[in-house]
Amino acid sequence: MAEEYLLEIRHLDKFFTVKGGGPWKKPEILRAVSDVSFCLKEGETLGIVGESGCGKSTLGNTIIRLLEPTSGEILFQGKDLAKMKKRELAKYRPDMQMIFQDPYSSLNPRMRVFDIIAEPLRTHHVLAGEDLRKRVLELMTVVGLDVSYASRYPHEFSGGQRQRIGIARALALRPKLIICDEPVSALDVSIQAQILNLLRQLQEKFHLTYIFIAHGLPSVRHISSKIAVMYLGKMVEMTSRDQLFAAPMHPYTLGLFEAIPIPDPSFRKPEEDREILQGDIPNALHPPSGCYFHPRCPYAREECRTREPVLEEKQPGHFVACHYPISIKESDKKA
């Protein structure tokens, strides 16, 4: 407990009110992120995984205060960002940066690469003149961009190069925490590995802490030290990467594993042994009763329909929100 956490999230909620059709309908509440808690030490990487619409991006945006949290605490180095005023928050902005999903939308089309990377430095009056120029060119080299491209516009670059520009911008202020919101999902498969490797190198070099949001387990596998699985705005399982890959306890996580394509189909398990996820993610406005996952869960029992499970430490360091988590033996058999 005495250990210093870089980031500690406590019972974070982000609700949206959705206006009903017409003035007579009551506005409904969409619980995009509900009661999420986790801790992150410096140098760690938390991978957040879930299907689209599960609230993982909303969680990332709320932590960095692009969205106002509904309730809960965001403790960054012990300071609560959740209730901070804009003016005060500005002091902490440089410590937390974000890498965005869509490299085609994350760069201002009317700014040159140099100005894009220089913007954080100019905003916080870190450097100016020749020092600024040196630093920007250095950042470009660090992320693997040719410095001769500094005066070009973003549209002259490929997706991977654009993502490198975005990474350079995020690095400019030497942040402690970087939230990566699906940074590779918009890129070609061949480029994805390059960007992931770059992010890992940078992590070592600058001692960064990452929150890495992705929708599949394979892309977070190599970069994460911890993995959290989200379903309909809640965390259903969180543990170390090795533990999760060795013995997933939540049926949903198991379903995500089954969804990973195998390079050689002849190694695939017979159809009847696979726990392929059935159906779609339910409407978050009207989530199912009890455990949100029960309509899709092959192990659902009566209790799951009525009582909501809470995230509990079922094994040391292994948090699961499930009434009947898959026992270690059972998952061994499956593995």
Place this chain on the structure above:
Amino acid sequence: MKQKGKSYRMPRWLRMLWRSKTGLLGFVIVSIAVACALFAPWLAPYDPNAINPLNMLKPPAFMAGGDPAFLLGTDNLGHDILSRLIYGARVSMIIGVLSVILAGVIGTAFGLLAGYYGGILDSVIMRVTDAFHSIPRMLLAMVAVTLMRAGIGTLVLVIGITGWITYARLIRSEVLVLKEREFVKAAVTIGTPDYKIICYHILPNVFSSFIVVSTLAVATSIIAETSLSFLGLGIQPPDISWGGMLSAGRNYLATNWWVATMPGITLTMTVLGIMFLGNWLRDFMDPHNQGLE
């Protein structure tokens, strides 16, 4: 950019203009109109207000009975129509440009506030534009012109103030889209202050639609001025405007068609030229075309 060779190369905008037929046509027409406005005293062959009873209602030079001295003929008071058209360009250009600047500045400011800050401010501004929209523009202009002294200043004010809603709505909707773009979010996470986000990230990205709408608005302003002058509420004689000329010529339409038709053609050509130029400008300013030629 690529070849800094020995031979002189035209600037990029000129090369791109050369390639666009309509853009070039628009540019030529607008240039002529601007030149007429600027250098009217030197370009006009006669004093536009010189009354010449001997040369009343002369047909244009290219028609039977036309006098080569009066290229586009004369009107019922013997004014040289060409000279009057050249002087009339002044009024049209001044009113077109000034009223658009006025409308553009007011509208952009309100559109930015409404789109960027949202909330109550947005609702209030949008309801005001709705209210403005429900009043017929010409009617409002007519009332204002009757209440105030008719003249260029009044016309600029009236046309400008009735025109800002177009900008407010356009800019607001563009800002709403831009606000969701990730580069604006990135600026927020960097901690860039609002005014810098607006100046560096939002304004440059609404600029091209602003220009397109503005050129269109210059054209509509000119038409509005002409309409008001036609109704006798705009420019008063002895000041010359195309609308006034149209108005004066309408009594002779059956017998001496050129008196009204010449200003009509001039007006149409000018408006068309401005619109061509506006369309070309939009393409030109798209950063995706910056590398191309």
